[in-house]
Amino acid sequence: MDASLLTIQPASPEPIYRQIVEQLRRLIASGQLHAGELLPSVRDVAGFHAINPMTVSRAYGLAESEGLLERLRGKGMAVASNGHATHSQSQRLALLDPQLSAVAQHARELELSADAVMRRLHKLMGDSK
Amino acid sequence: MNAVLKSAANDTAWPLQARGIVHAYEGRYVLQGVDLTLAPGSVLGLIGRNGAGKSTLIRALLGLLQPQAGEAFVFGEPALRMSDASKVRIAYVPQQPDALAWLSAAQMFDYLSRFYPKWDRAYAQRMLDRWQIVPNKVMAKLSPGERQRVDLIRALASQPDLLVLDEPVAALDPVARRELLREIALRAGEQGATVLFSTHIVSDLERVASDIAFLHEGKLLLHCATDDTKECYARLWLPADQAVHVPADALSRRRHDDGSVSCVVARDAGARWPDAANRPGARIDALGLEDLFVEIAE
Amino acid sequence: MNAAKLFLLPWWGAPTLTRGLIGGLLAILMLIFIVVAATGRLGAREMYGAWCFIDLLAWALLMPNALVLARDARALRLPALERDAVLSLIVYAVALIVVPGLLIPPPASLTSVQTLLSFALFAAVPLAYMCLPGYLAAFIIVGWLILNQLSPNLAAVANMMNFTVWAAPMLLVLLLAIAWSWRRTVRGAIAAASHSAPMVLKLRMSAWKGSDKADIAQVRQRPDWLRAQPDLRRCGPEFPQQSLRVVLGGLFLPQRWTSRLRTWLWAVLWSSLFVAFMMLQAWSRHPQTGWLWRAGLFATLAWGIGFGASMVALISVLRLGRVWQNVTGELPLLALLPGLGARGDLLRAMLAPPLYTQLPLLALSLICALSLHLRPAALAFVLLTQVGAIAFVVVFVLLIAGGKLPNKWLVSVLGCAGFVLVSVSLFVPTLSDASTIRLPAGNLADWLIAGWLALGAILFCLGLRGWRGLVQRPHPFLPNGT
Structure with a gap:
């Protein structure tokens, strides 16, 4: 994996270490990162994005404690091999939960029915294919 | 043996510490009792509006001015009576530096290198090339941006344990700015250098600062880890009929034309928002740092 | 805008x-x-x-400020104000030239038109001097001096017979020059530091003592071959005095000997111009070799000590004062460079260069004084001025490093008193026997001695104050005046 795969948005209300963890989670869930694949070193990520190395370490640490990554002795961090490679649909769907609940809230504020929103979503996903 | 013990004790001392610093210019209080401590290896971003007293605080911290009350310590020594052993470990770049204008950059580096045993000659040369500064041009003839870059190079080339930069990025273009931030981040992360820099560009702060201190009207309004800032503080919006329930400890409050109120609130020890957040119609908005500061400073 | 505002306008352009x-x-x-x-x-x-x-004073000191204002108005996009600046010149021309021209009765040798014309000339010459670029303005001064020199009886020559014939075209030329310079300064937005900036901007620049930005501008303007070549060989923590001098800059900067020689040659060249001028003047009055020689020696003495010694003292003290004011300049460097904190080293670095510079001046003045066969009393007074310059440097170095600079008014009063004492002590006893000059009360020599004693006492008290301040300060590199 290359450090450029991550994007950092300092202005976002989400702390940078969480941005990194979320992106790793998505990259792994979507299969763009396979089990056992080595991650760029803390220095590479920090240097590439000009961010504090401690932020990167913290993100890796959190990802490790969540079981996304594992520490390979002498090699650094790698994508964990414990079954994350085969993600069930429900696991991947769970990743969308934050965005979906935001959509649900906005739809209620705009007094839109679930059906109308679903139709729109179908159309959007159909178009994007 | 004694010397070893002593230097070990110094190493564990806080790189920078301020206790109750008060200072006034011509009767106007610029600093009103500031307490601040920098842990070794941390990168503290000092933020505040123009005229908030950032430069004065930095100068007081380094013993470059005598505050009217309070005391500053550098590596455990009183800042106003620093030993040479501590001075070797410090680099400071003032806002708009203009010292030694009668020397060229090469001459200044040659001169300064004799004072700093760890001076990195190759780094200085590399950075001059990279930032396209003519080494033999007298510094009075450099543009303010080039002049500041020369001073940043000189600060970094001395490989300090404590790096203090006053508005370092104001005169840099985006590419040079990113390079400087990268250098700051890596120095802190790998060499354990402690960095203090003041700025009013918040995005820089969010990238490299491990801690943030917000100086407003001579007081430190908040001082905490950068990551926590975004999670611990948020804007609470209360509709007009709930406006009386603004928490007493809110950091700021702003009344809108329609009677509604917004304020900045912090999570309590149990990571819960104040009770007012649960009132009907109340809304909690997560904020980026920039929005947070605008909200507080207004 | 009404007339009263037009009257006030040039005042707005002046610094407070x-x-x-x-x-x-x-x-x-x-x-x-x-x-x-x-x-x-x-x-x-x-x-x-x-x-x-x-008239001359008003147009030299006050009116050029209208140009500054017009330039700022253009930069701020205020065309009405820019126009008013020109209008105010016309209003002042009426008030200072036309009205007095009508009210003041013309002297016997002049007609009223000639009076008016001469008032206009006395306004146009200083205004042109202030508004023209430095290199052109110099011609006005030089021309004035040469004219003065060639015709000692200018009044008789220009016996106003054909005054109108040469004065009217000259006025026209001056007015055109002013108009050209005005337009180019206002529209061209010429930087105050550039060579072609009008004198009024340059003077304002050099009077800008708030920080050492003016010093930097000076280094920037100087051509490369004239710039001091620093000698950085003996620097570092083991040579604190030499290292401190590098940071103090200016006169204090350690230079390679070629560079130092060049500086001295440059100073000698300028002083010899002055000496030559004095000799020329003496020659025009008494065309004898003896007088020429005496005038040369006397000019060297007056220039070498009266000017040289006092200027060296003044320049070094002003430079140090600026270093101790600029918080983004040399001061933080001095405070944070390891190995430069000892007070003794600092005092030596601050005192040695200005005092060593006095030595050749002292030798020069002694040679001149002896060749002129001055009376011992006169020689004593001449030497006293140099002692005064040295005392001034020592006291102000202590005051600056000790952070005890007295307020500006006291300093300027002291400066004026010192200037009067130096010039009287230099010129009067060397030209005549001071003990024979009777003043309304007592003779001049006694008054001079009293003056020097009083100045010495004040300087001593100030020096003591500075010394105490220096001892009490936690370190000597704390900024003054903030």
Whole structure:
């Protein structure tokens, strides 16, 4: 994996270490990162994005404690091999939960029915294919 | 043996510490009792509006001015009576530096290198090339941006344990700015250098600062880890009929034309928002740092 | 905009302190003029001469500020203000040239048109001097001096027979030059530091003592071959005195000997111009070799000590004062460089260069004084001025490093007193026997000695104050005046 795969948005209300963890989670869930694949070193990520190395370490640490990554002795961090490679649909769907609940809230504020929103979503996903 | 013990004790001392610093210019209080401590290896971003007293605080911290009350310590020594052993470990770049204008950059580096045993000659040369500064041009003839870059190079080339930069990025273009931030981040992360820099560009702060201190009207309004800032503080919006329930400890409050109120609130020890957040119609908005500061400073 | 505002406009362009000084000076002069004129004691000739002088001062000091204002107005996109600046010149021209031209009776040798014309000239010459670029303005001064030199009896030559014939075209040329310079300064947005900036901007730049930005501008302007070549060989923590001098800069900078020689040659060249001028003047009065030689020696003495020694003292003290004011300049560097904190080293670094520079000047003055066969009393006074310059440096170095600089007014009063004492001590005893000059009370020599003693006592007290401040300060590199 290359450090450029991550994007950092300092202005976002989400702390940078969480941005990194979320992106790793998505990259792994979507299969763009396979089990056992080595991650760029803390220095590479920090240097590439000009961010504090401690932020990167913290993100890796959190990802490790969540079981996304594992520490390979002498090699650094790698994508964990414990079954994350085969993600069930429900696991991947769970990743969308934050965005979906935001959509649900906005739809209620705009007094839109679930059906109308679903139709729109179908159309959007159909178009994007 | 004694010397070893002593230097070990110094190493564990806080790189920078301020206790109750008060200072006034011509009767106007610029600093009103500031307490601040920098842990070794941390990168503290000092933020505040123009005229908030950032430069004065930095100068007081380094013993470059005598505050009217309070005391500053550098590596455990009183800042106003620093030993040479501590001075070797410090680099400071003032806002708009203009010292030694009668020397060229090469001459200044040659001169300064004799004072700093760890001076990195190759780094200085590399950075001059990279930032396209003519080494033999007298510094009075450099543009303010080039002049500041020369001073940043000189600060970094001395490989300090404590790096203090006053508005370092104001005169840099985006590419040079990113390079400087990268250098700051890596120095802190790998060499354990402690960095203090003041700025009013918040995005820089969010990238490299491990801690943030917000100086407003001579007081430190908040001082905490950068990551926590975004999670611990948020804007609470209360509709007009709930406006009386603004928490007493809110950091700021702003009344809108329609009677509604917004304020900045912090999570309590149990990571819960104040009770007012649960009132009907109340809304909690997560904020980026920039929005947070605008909200507080207004 | 009404007439009153047009009258006030040039004052807005003046810096606050100068505004007070110019205003005070002009007000006092006008008041004296009006009161004395009202008593009817002044003849037409004296009144004419006095008004010429007031006119000259007003147009040299006050009116050029309108140009500064017009330039700023253009930069701020305020066309109305820019126009008003020109209008105010016209209003002042009416008030200072036309009205007095009609009121003041012309002296016997002049017609009223010629009086008006000469008032206009006395306004146009200083205004042109202030508004033209430095290199052109110098011609006005040089031309004036040469004219003065070639015709000692200028009044007789220009016996106003054909005054109108040469004065009117000259006025026209000056007015055109002013108009050209005005336009180019306002529209071209010429930087104050550039070579072609008008004198009024340059003077303002050099009077800008708030920080050492002016010093930097000076280094920037100087051509490379004239710039000091620093000698950085003996620097570092083991050579604190030499290292401190590098940071103090200016006169204090350690230089390679070629560079130092060049600086001295440059100073000698300029001084010899002055000496040559004095010799020329002496020659025009008494065309004898003896007089020429004496005049040369005397000029060297006056220039070498009266100017040289005091200027070296003044320049070094001003430079140090600026270093201790600029918080983003050399001061933080001095405070944070390891190995430079010892007070003794600092005092030596601050004192040695200005005091060593006094040595060749002292030798020069002794040689001149001996060749002139000065009386011992006169020699003593000459040496006293040099002792005074040295004391001034020592005291102000202590005050600056000790953070105890007295306020500006006391410093300027001291400066004026020192200047008067130095010039009287230099010129009067060397030209005549001071002990024989009778003043209303006592003779001059006694008064001079009393003056020097008083100045010495004040300097001693100040020096003591500075020393105590230096001892009490936690370190000597704390900024002054903030």
